[in-house]
Amino acid sequence: MIKLSRRVSLLLLGLVAVLLASILIFLYFNSNSEKTATYSESRDLIRLMKQQDAQWENEILKSRVAISHNYDPLVSPMNEMNRLWERFDTMQSDHGRHDSRQWNDAHKAFQQAMQEKTRLVEQFKSHNALLRNSLAFLPTAEDDIQAQLSDLSDLNKLQLQNIATDTYDLLLSALEFAQVTSADKAADIQLGLSKLAVNMQRLPGEFHAPIGILSKHVALILREQPLVNGMLEDIEAVPVADRLDDITNMLNQDQQRVEKIDNKYHFYLLVFSGLLVLLLMWLAFRLIRSFAEINRVNNALQTANDVLEQRVEERTRELRNAQSELLDSARQAGMAEIATNVLHNVGNVLNSVNISADLIARKLRNSKTLGLGKAMQLINGHPDDLGHFLTEDDKGKLLPGYLNQLVGAIAQEQQEMADELGLMSKSVDHIKDIVATQQSYAGANSMTEPLYISELLEDALRMNAGALTRHHVTVIREYSEVPQVMGDKHRLLLILINLISNAKYAMSDLDNRSREMTLGVRVVDNAFLEISVRDDGEGIAPENMTRIFAHGFTTRKEGHGFGLHSCALAAIEMNGHLTAHSDGPGLGALFTLQIPLIAVTENA
Amino acid sequence: MNSQKRRSGGKLGRPLPMPLVYYAPAFLLYALCAVAGAAPLDEPLKPLPELPKQHPGQVELGRKLFSDPRLSINNTLSCASCHQLQKNGADTRAFSLGFDGQPVSINTPTVLNASLNFRQFWDGRVETLEAQSNVVITSPHEMGSDWNTIVQRITEDADYRAGFSAAYPNAVTKANIQSALASYERTLLTPGSRFDQYLLGDTDILSLEEKYGYQRFKDYGCIACHQGANIGGNMFQKFGVFGDYIADRGNPTVTDQGRFNITGDEADRSVFKVPSLRNVELTAPYFHDGSAPTLERAVDVMFQYQLGRMPSAEDKALIVQFLKTLTGEWKGKP
Numbered sequence: 062m063i064k065l066s067r068r069v070s071l072l073l074l075g076l077v078a079v080l081l082a083s084i085l086i087f088l089y090f091n092s093n094s095e096k097t098a099t100y101s102e103s104r105d106l107i108r109l110m111k112q113q114d115a116q117w118e119n120e121i122l123k124s125r126v127a128i129s130h131n132y133d134p135l136v137s138p139m140n141e142m143n144r145l146w147e148r149f150d151t152m153q154s155d156h157g158r159h160d161s162r163q164w165n166d167a168h169k170a171f172q173q174a175m176q177e178k179t180r181l182v183e184q185f186k187s188h189n190a191l192l193r194n195s196l197a198f199l200p201t202a203e204d205d206i207q208a209q210l211s212d213l214s215d216l217n218k219l220q221l222q223n224i225a226t227d228t229y230d231l232l233l234s235a236l237e238f239a240q241v242t243s244a245d246k247a248a249d250i251q252l253g254l255s256k257l258a259v260n261m262q263r264l265p266g267e268f269h270a271p272i273g274i275l276s277k278h279v280a281l282i283l284r285e286q287p288l289v290n291g292m293l294e295d296i297e298a299v300p301v302a303d304r305l306d307d308i309t310n311m312l313n314q315d316q317q318r319v320e321k322i323d324n325k326y327h328f329y330l331l332v333f334s335g336l337l338v339l340l341l342m343w344l345a346f347r348l349i350r351s352f353a354e355i356n357r358v359n360n361a362l363q364t365a366n367d368v369l370e371q372r373v374e375e376r377t378r379e380l381r382n383a384q385s386e387l388l389d390s391a392r393q394a395g396m397a398e399i400a401t402n403v404l405h406n407v408g409n410v411l412n413s414v415n416i417s418a419d420l421i422a423r424k425l426r427n428s429k430t431l432g433l434g435k436a437m438q439l440i441n442g443h444p445d446d447l448g449h450f451l452t453e454d455d456k457g458k459l460l461p462g463y464l465n466q467l468v469g470a471i472a473q474e475q476q477e478m479a480d481e482l483g484l485m486s487k488s489v490d491h492i493k494d495i496v497a498t499q500q501s502y503a504g505a506n507s508m509t510e511p512l513y514i515s516e517l518l519e520d521a522l523r524m525n526a527g528a529l530t531r532h533h534v535t536v537i538r539e540y541s542e543v544p545q546v547m548g549d550k551h552r553l554l555l556i557l558i559n560l561i562s563n564a565k566y567a568m569s570d571l572d573n574r575s576r577e578m579t580l581g582v583r584v585v586d587n588a589f590l591e592i593s594v595r596d597d598g599e600g601i602a603p604e605n606m607t608r609i610f611a612h613g614f615t616t617r618k619e620g621h622g623f624g625l626h627s628c629a630l631a632a633i634e635m636n637g638h639l640t641a642h643s644d645g646p647g648l649g650a651l652f653t654l655q656i657p658l659i660a661v662t663e664n665a
Numbered sequence: 666m667n668s669q670k671r672r673s674g675g676k677l678g679r680p681l682p683m684p685l686v687y688y689a690p691a692f693l694l695y696a697l698c699a700v701a702g703a704a705p706l707d708e709p710l711k712p713l714p715e716l717p718k719q720h721p722g723q724v725e726l727g728r729k730l731f732s733d734p735r736l737s738i739n740n741t742l743s744c745a746s747c748h749q750l751q752k753n754g755a756d757t758r759a760f761s762l763g764f765d766g767q768p769v770s771i772n773t774p775t776v777l778n779a780s781l782n783f784r785q786f787w788d789g790r791v792e793t794l795e796a797q798s799n800v801v802i803t804s805p806h807e808m809g810s811d812w813n814t815i816v817q818r819i820t821e822d823a824d825y826r827a828g829f830s831a832a833y834p835n836a837v838t839k840a841n842i843q844s845a846l847a848s849y850e851r852t853l854l855t856p857g858s859r860f861d862q863y864l865l866g867d868t869d870i871l872s873l874e875e876k877y878g879y880q881r882f883k884d885y886g887c888i889a890c891h892q893g894a895n896i897g898g899n900m901f902q903k904f905g906v907f908g909d910y911i912a913d914r915g916n917p918t919v920t921d922q923g924r925f926n927i928t929g930d931e932a933d934r935s936v937f938k939v940p941s942l943r944n945v946e947l948t949a950p951y952f953h954d955g956s957a958p959t960l961e962r963a964v965d966v967m968f969q970y971q972l973g974r975m976p977s978a979e980d981k982a983l984i985v986q987f988l989k990t991l992t993g994e995w996k997g998k999p
Binding site: 129130131132133135136140143180183184186187190191193194195197198270274277278281 | 709710711783792886888889890892893894899900901902903906907928932936972973974975
């Protein structure tokens with residue numbers, strides 16, 4: 062149930078995050094309308110077009126006043142404007158402005174104006190070129206006529222002067238007309254042309270061509286000048302710039318609208334961001350709180366852990382104490398066993414001491430020395446006739462022989478008692494020996510010392526000697542050459558005594574069979590010293606093999622189960638190990654002790 | 666803007682001292698000649714501009730298309746059939762022959778320097794070279810083809826396909842073929858004419874006669890129409906200002922109505938685009954109807970019908986000499 066709701070809440074959280082992100086993106090894109098980006102470019106394009114338009118008009122005026130004779134500048138602004146317009150138009154249609162009727166109208170109005178202006182400028186160029194040409198030529202044409210007139214001498218001077226004046230007036234009228242185009246001037250020119258036509262008739266034939274040319278050009282000026290002026294006015298009247306202004310205004314309006322929307326979205330974005338910040342702050346607060354909670358729980362856990370650890374440590378310590386106590390007790394038990402053995406052996410020896418003492422006492426009680434006393438009484442009864450008595454008397458005659466026999470008997474008796482005393486003192490020495498050995502092991506701590514294993518084995522055997530003799534155990538020694546090693550004499554002896562004692566017990570139930578115990582010593586791999594004790598006793602049942610070293614395990618009635626356990630511990634304490642092997646019940650057992658071989662160097 | 670315009674307009678009405686305006690260019694020219702020997706001259710005529718920078722792949726495609734007869738309906742005519750680049754960029758006939766072997770109704774203008782003309786065709790009916798090729802290719806008298814056929818034919822050619830897909834984002838289309846042709850045509854400029862070198866400051870390259878010829882060219886007013894970088898090609902003008910050339914020639918045709926055919930404006934009757942005078946030495950016969958077989962004849966007609974002047978034979982010869990300095994180079998000599 063909890064898991065499900067967690068999953069649902071995770072899903073909800075994800076949905077909320079996606080929703081917020083999409084709102085943010087939506088607002089962002091709306092507040093950064095592309096129209097804003099293109100606005101300035103569009104406006105610049107229109108501005109450039111206006112610039113070109115102004116330049117165009119400037120060039121038109123320059124052509125009008127004949128500053129410039131090159132009409133290329135009248136073409137390039139138009140081309141440039143068309144090119145700019147095309148760019149502008151593409152950009153606008155990309156933004157769908159052509160959908161709006163207002164925009165379409167504005168575009169059409171501009172294009173119409175542009176077309177009209179282009180048409181008028183084309184016409185202006187044509188007509189202006191002609192007009193300029195004729196105007197430029199006029200003075201030359203007039204000069205040609207005047208020169209020819211001055212060459213004429215056969216005609217009436219007055220008439221010639223009138224003709225010259227008329228021609229000159231016509232030139233002036235035409236030039237004035239070019240500057241101030243009015244109906245009056247036009248009439249003047251018409252009048253001048255009529256006069257010139259009349260005058261031509263009065264002049265010789267060679268005047269007809271130049272006058273004809275002059276009048277044709279004047280007529281052209283008369284025709285073209287109003288046309289050009291009209292075109293200029295028309296060009297001025299074409300509202301290209303106004304149309305461009307209209308478009309700029311619309312762009313501005315559009316931009317303002319877009320900006321208004323942008324501002325709105327900016328505001329929304331701001332508000333939304335504010336909300337998000339609040340949300341984030343709340344989340345951060347929550348996070349900090351949950352962190353605190355986690356910290357608190359962590360600390361509690363840590364404390365619990367520490368307590369647990371402490372308790373474990375305590376337990377471990379207790380366990381260790383218990384174990385060391387156990388060890389102590391095992392050791393003490395071992396020592397007790399040794400003491401038992403010692404007492405046992407001592408008891409055995411004491412027995413022989415007792416027998417010896419008994420024997421001596423008996424000997425003393427039945428001593429032949431008493432006969433000596435009787436002989437002395439016989440002698441003392443015959444102080445005066447001792448010789449007689451010894452030679453004559455029947456009893457006396459026997460006395461020397463008796464005394465001789467007695468001497469022999471006493472000497473033998475003395476010999477026997479001395480022998481017996483010798484035996485007893487030997488037994489006492491034995492007891493002293495046993496006690497001394499026991500004393501030398503008791504209380505010794507784990508200290509390694511140089512020792513010969515074979516000697517140690519002999520000590521162990523000696524401590525068990527009584528029992529072994531009693532049980533008629535034959536000890537077979539298979540000692541290989543082993544150097545003096547460093548070892549813990551006490552522990553080793555404990556183990557060996559136990560193993561020998563166990564072997565002895567294992568063979569106690571054998572009835573009519575020789576009992577053999579094999580002791581072995583050898584070096585394994587030049588690294589371990591191996592001591593083995595094999596018996597051919599009752600053996601070990603397979604089910605007991607695993608438990609044999611366990612604390613408290615024993616198969617004997619009077620056993621306490623410490624022996625092998627303490628042996629195994631002692632082996633481990635010496636960095637060695639004790640193993641047992643048996644082919645099965647009744648097939649004997651082999652105990653093997655391995656300890657690291659630490660040879661005693663000559664220095665040590 | 667309006668007020669500014671009005672002020673300018675007012676300035677126009679004010680009398681100007683005519684002689685000063687009139688002599689100003691000459692004075693300027695004199696001053697320039699005196700001061701800066703190698704500096705470009707400030708003349709109403711301008712040297713050719715630099716070649717525009719274009720996509721080389723597009724230009725190459727245009728070059729191939731230009732001489733490809735598959736653009737005509739019956740595979741007989743290419744652009745180069747009438748615009749013979751090895752001669753003058755035009756045809757030596759007065760009227761070139763269409764795909765059907767029938768002569769067309771108007772003289773073929775040269776393609777050389779055509780990109781500098783402010784409009785294309787004699788009557789200026791289109792503004793761009795792209796539109797020009799469209800008209801010629803689809804004209805029932807000229808190449809008589811249609812774009813579906815052409816796009817199909819070009820697409821079938823693996824070389825073209827590879828070329829177009831390399832040069833354009835969207836392979837073979839009508840617009841791309843037009844663009845390629847126009848790109849190529851924009852490279853057909855003829856720089857290095859002796860007069861251009863003169864304009865660029867090498868004033869010794871023209872002989873005295875040729876310089877006089879240029880002076881006459883300006884004095885007689887030829888320059889009123891033939892000016893700018895292309896020495897013409899930037900305005901329309903009535904053919905027959907002084908007198909009716911068409912009528913005098915006889916057999917008026919619809920083509921002779923000129924721009925009137927486009928605008929319907931009576932003022933545009935017999936109005937044509939002023940042609941460029943570059944390479945004019947080579948582009949005979951002259952005029953829209955090819956009615957002037959020689960340069961001298963063309964100059965005569967211009968004087969009589971356009972300028973209304975009677976020049977001396979000497980001046981005419983000088984002007985013709987000057988006109989021959991306008992021959993430029995395209996891959997050696999056109």
